[in-house]
Amino acid sequence: MKGYGMIRVGEAGWLEHEKPVAGPLDAILRPLMVAPCSSDTHMMHGGSGPVEDRILGHEAVGEIVEVGNFVTKFKVGDVVVVPCTTPDWEAPGVQKKGGNNAHDYGTATSFKFLTQKDGVFAEYFSVNNADANLVLLPEGVSMEDALMTTDMMSTGMYGAEMANIQLGDTVVVFGIGPVGLMAVAGARALGAGRIIAIGTRPNCVELAKKYGATDIVSYKDGDVVEQILAIAGGQVEAAIIAGGNSSTMVQALQVVKANGTVSNVNYLDATDVYTIPTPLVFLGMGDVTIRGGFCPGGAVRIQKLLNLIKADRVHPGLMLNYKYEGFDKIPEAFDVMDKKPRDLIKPVVSIKW
Numbered sequence: 001m002k003g004y005g006m007i008r009v010g011e012a013g014w015l016e017h018e019k020p021v022a023g024p025l026d027a028i029l030r031p032l033m034v035a036p037c038s039s040d041t042h043m044m045h046g047g048s049g050p051v052e053d054r055i056l057g058h059e060a061v062g063e064i065v066e067v068g069n070f071v072t073k074f075k076v077g078d079v080v081v082v083p084c085t086t087p088d089w090e091a092p093g094v095q096k097k098g099g100n101n102a103h104d105y106g107t108a109t110s111f112k113f114l115t116q117k118d119g120v121f122a123e124y125f126s127v128n129n130a131d132a133n134l135v136l137l138p139e140g141v142s143m144e145d146a147l148m149t150t151d152m153m154s155t156g157m158y159g160a161e162m163a164n165i166q167l168g169d170t171v172v173v174f175g176i177g178p179v180g181l182m183a184v185a186g187a188r189a190l191g192a193g194r195i196i197a198i199g200t201r202p203n204c205v206e207l208a209k210k211y212g213a214t215d216i217v218s219y220k221d222g223d224v225v226e227q228i229l230a231i232a233g234g235q236v237e238a239a240i241i242a243g244g245n246s247s248t249m250v251q252a253l254q255v256v257k258a259n260g261t262v263s264n265v266n267y268l269d270a271t272d273v274y275t276i277p278t279p280l281v282f283l284g285m286g287d288v289t290i291r292g293g294f295c296p297g298g299a300v301r302i303q304k305l306l307n308l309i310k311a312d313r314v315h316p317g318l319m320l321n322y323k324y325e326g327f328d329k330i331p332e333a334f335d336v337m338d339k340k341p342r343d344l345i346k347p348v349v350s351i352k353w
Contacts, residue, residue, distance in 0.1 A: 001016070001017055001018070001019045001122055001123040001124050002014060002015070002016060002122070002123050003015050003017055003055035003118060003119075003121055003122030003123065004055065004056065004057075004121040004122075004330045004331055004334065005044075005053075005054050005055035005056040005057070005118070005119065005121060006043065006044050006051055006052060006053070006054045006056060007052070007053065008050075008052045008053075009044070009045065009046040009050055009051070009052070010044070010045060010046065011044075012044050012056070012331070012334060013331075014331075015053060015055055017055060017118060017122070019123070019124050020117075020118070020124060020125065020126035021126075022066045022067060022068040022126065023068050023128070024068040024069045024070040024071075025068050025070050025071065025128065025129050025130060025131070026067075026068045026071070026126055026127060026128050026129070026130055027064050027066065027067045027068065027071060027074060027080075027126070027127050027130035027134065028064070028065050028066035028067075028124055028125070028126055028127075029060070029062035029063060029064055029065060029080070029082065029120075029124065029125055029126075029127060030062055030063055030065055030123060030124050030125075030351075030353060031057075031060045031061070031062045031120050031121075031122070031125065031327075031351055032060075032061050032062055032063055032079065032143065032350070032351055032352075033060065033061045033143050033144070033147050033348060033349065033350050033351065034057055034059060034060045034120050034121060034147075034330065034348070034349050034351070035059040035060075035147055035148075035151075035152075035320070035333075035346060035347060035348045035349070036056075036057070036059075036121075036330075036333050036334045036336075036337035036347055036349075037058065037059055037151060037152075037337065038177075038267065038337065039058065039114070039151075039267060040056040040057060040058070040114070040119075040334065040337065041334070041337055041338040042267065042269075043056065043114055044056065044338070047269060047270065048114070048115065051114075054114065054118060054119075055118035055119050055121055055122045055125075056114060056119045056121050056334070057113065057114075057119035057120035057121035057122070057125075057330075058084040058111070058113035058114055058119050058120060058150075058151065059082075059084060059120070059147060059148075059150045059151045059152075060082045060120035060125070060147070060150065061079065061080070061081055061082065061137060061143050061146055061147050061150075062079070062080060062082055062120070062125070063077065063078070063079050063080075063353075064076055064077065064078045064079075064080060064134075065124065067130065068130070071130045071131055072131060073130075073131045073134075074130055074131070074134060074136075078136060079136070079137045080134040080135060080136055080137060081134070081135045081136075081137055081146045081147075081149060081150060081302055081306065082120065082127055082133075082134060082150055083133060083135075083149075083150050083151075083154065083297040083298060083299075083301070083302050084111060084113060084150050084151040084154070084295070084297065085101070085102050085110045085111050085154070085294070085295055085296060085297025085298070086110060086112055086113075086127055086128055086129065086133040086297055086298075087101045087102070087104040087110035087129070087132075087133070087297055087298060088104045088105070088110070088128060088129060089101075089104075089129050089132045089298075091104035091105050091109075092104075092105075093105060093106070093109070093110075094110075100293055100294070100296050101296050101297060101298055102293070102294040102295065102296050102297060103294070107294075108294045110294075110297055111294060111297075112128065113125075121330050121334075123327070131299075132298055132299055133297065133298055133299055134299060135299050135302045135303050135306065138306055138310055140310055141306055141309050141310055142317055143350075144317030144320050144348065145309045145315055145316055145317040146306060146309070147317070147320075147348065148178075148182075148316030148317055148319060148320070148346075149302050149305040149306055149309070149316070150302070151295065152178040152179055152181075152182050152316060152319065152346065153182045153185075153305050153314075153316045154295040154296070154297070154301060154302070154305060155179050155182070155265050155295040156178070156179045156180065156181065156182025156183040156184075156185065156186055156242060156265065157182055157183070157185070157186035157189070157305070158186075158265060158293060158295045158296065159173075159179070159182075159183040159186065159240040159241075159242055159263050159264075159265035160183050160186030160187045160189070160190055160192075160240060160263070161186065161190070162240075162261070162263035162265075162291040162292075162293055163187070163238040163239070163240050163261050163262075163263040163291075164238065164261045164289065165187055165190040165191060165192050165237070165238055166191065166237065167191040167193075168191065168192075168193040169191070169192050169193060169236070169237040169238055170192070170193060170194040170195075170196070170232050170236040170237055170238075171187045171192040171194070171195050171196070171236065171237065171238045171239070171240065172195075172196045172197075172198065172228055172232075172236055172238070172239040172240070172252070172255055172256075173187065173195065173196070173197045173198065173208075173213070173239075173240045173242060174198045174239065174240065174241045174242060174243055174244050174248050174251065174252060174266075175198060175199065175241070175242040175243015175244055175248075175266065176197050176198065176199035176201075176204045176205065176207075176208045176213075176242075176243070177199075177204065177242065177243055177345070178316075178319050178345060178346045179242045179243075179265055179266075180197070180199070180204075180208075180240075180242035180243055181204065181207050181208055181211055181316075181319060181345075182211075182314075182316060183240045183242050183265070184197055184208050184211045184212050184213050185211040185212055185314045185316070187212065187238075187240065188211065188212030189308065189313060189314070192212075192238075194214050194215065194231075194232065195212050195213045195214050195215070196213070196214070196215045196216075196217055196228055196231055196232065196236070197213035197215070197216055197217070198216075198217045198218075198219075198224060198228075198243075199216065199218070199243075200218045200219065200220060201342060201343070203321065203343060203345060204345060207318060207319065207345070210318070211314065215231050217231070224251055225251050225254045225255055228255045229255060232255075234257070235255055235256060235257035235260070236255055236256060236257065236260065237256070237257065237260050237261070238256065238260055238261045238262075238263065239252040239255055239256050239260075239261075239262050239263070240263045240264075240265070241262065241263065241264040241265065241266045242265055242266055243266055244266060245268065245269075245272060246268055246272040246273055246274050246275070247275075248266070249262065249264070249274055249276065249290075250275070250276060250277070250280065253276065253280040253281060253288065253290075254280060256288055258282070258286050258287050258288065259287050259288070260288055260289070261288070261289040261290075261291065262288065262289070262290045262291070263291050263292070263293075264290070264291065264292035264293075265292070265293065265295070319345045319346045320345070320346050320347070320348040321343070321344070321345045321346065321347075322336055322344055322345075322346070322347035322348070323347070323348055323350070324347065324348070324349045324350070325349070325350050325351075325352075326349070326350075326351065326352075327349075327351045327353075329349050330349050333347040333348070333349045
């Protein structure tokens with residue numbers, strides 16, 4: 001089969017691989033809609049180490065073409081939503097009480113596309129534990145909206161979930177790319193009062209307001225921390241980091257009050273280092289919780305996100321503003337994700353077979 005991915009670090013192109021075969025619990029799909037992600041381009045540039053000969057892509061809605069002998073919930077021809085995080089549900093990390101299912105056999109090992117096997121930019125791709133990881137595309141939910149639940153919505157809203165938002169809290173969201181926009185939507189859904197979003201791109205600012213941001217802060221208008229403190233009248237209950245770099249953690253700690261929470265869903269580079277002046281955490285005793293996590297996966301979570309869409313609470317498909325048609329357009333969409341023109345929010349490729 002044909003797929004698009006890493007020939008080697010720094011070089012992307014078409015690859016020829018064997019078509020995957022379904023194990024007893026698995027399903028084989030062909031993609032109907034895919035979206036390149038910064039994680040794909042980051043990996044291509046060596047952000048995950050010297051990977052070679054790997055088909056990329058981890059955001060997809062697909063059609064089932066084969067199921068394993070033990071799969072009972074799905075059949076050939078079903079159109080399904082594929083979470084980017086697909087745990088092995090028998091793994092000890094999933095069975096641990098109170099744990100995030102993203103870590104089935106180790107840190108973030110439930111993220112199997114890219115890191116452990118070929119991704120979804122292929123004529124065919126496999127999904128492990130199909131019954132527990134796939135969700136039928138619901139009637140009344142667009143494929144575009146459904147596609148965004150697989151990673152952007154799940155990750156952004158996980159940022160809001162980790163932030164321990166209470167009714168009426170003031171929340172700051174650093175970065176309003178796709179993940180940050182969904183963090184804004186998640187903060188509103190969880191009952192935040194004031195939501196201060198940090199960003200400059202006009203189309204992202206417009207969407208941030210649509211998703212629930214009450215205030216916008218731009219670094220072009222002066223020191224970000226000073227602006228946040230002035231708007232909020234002091235420190236805030238929670239900050240979600242969905243963009244920036246390791247220094248953004250320092251800004252977040254400056255604006256979060258004692259007993260508050262800093263939640264990070266920003267994918268840092270392996271060379272980044274956190275340097276936190278101890279006065280920002282009251283010499284280590286400021287009772288500020290710092291959390292960073294990989295988005296959970298599985299069918300139950302994706303179904304809940306789809307429920308929000310179906311109830312008209314949020315429409316993440318609005319973020320898809322670079323649209324391509326045809327399997328052969330994946331390289332073009334990948335390239336625009338890599339180069340990130342200023343008006344880009346998220347590219348998408350529709351595929352008809």
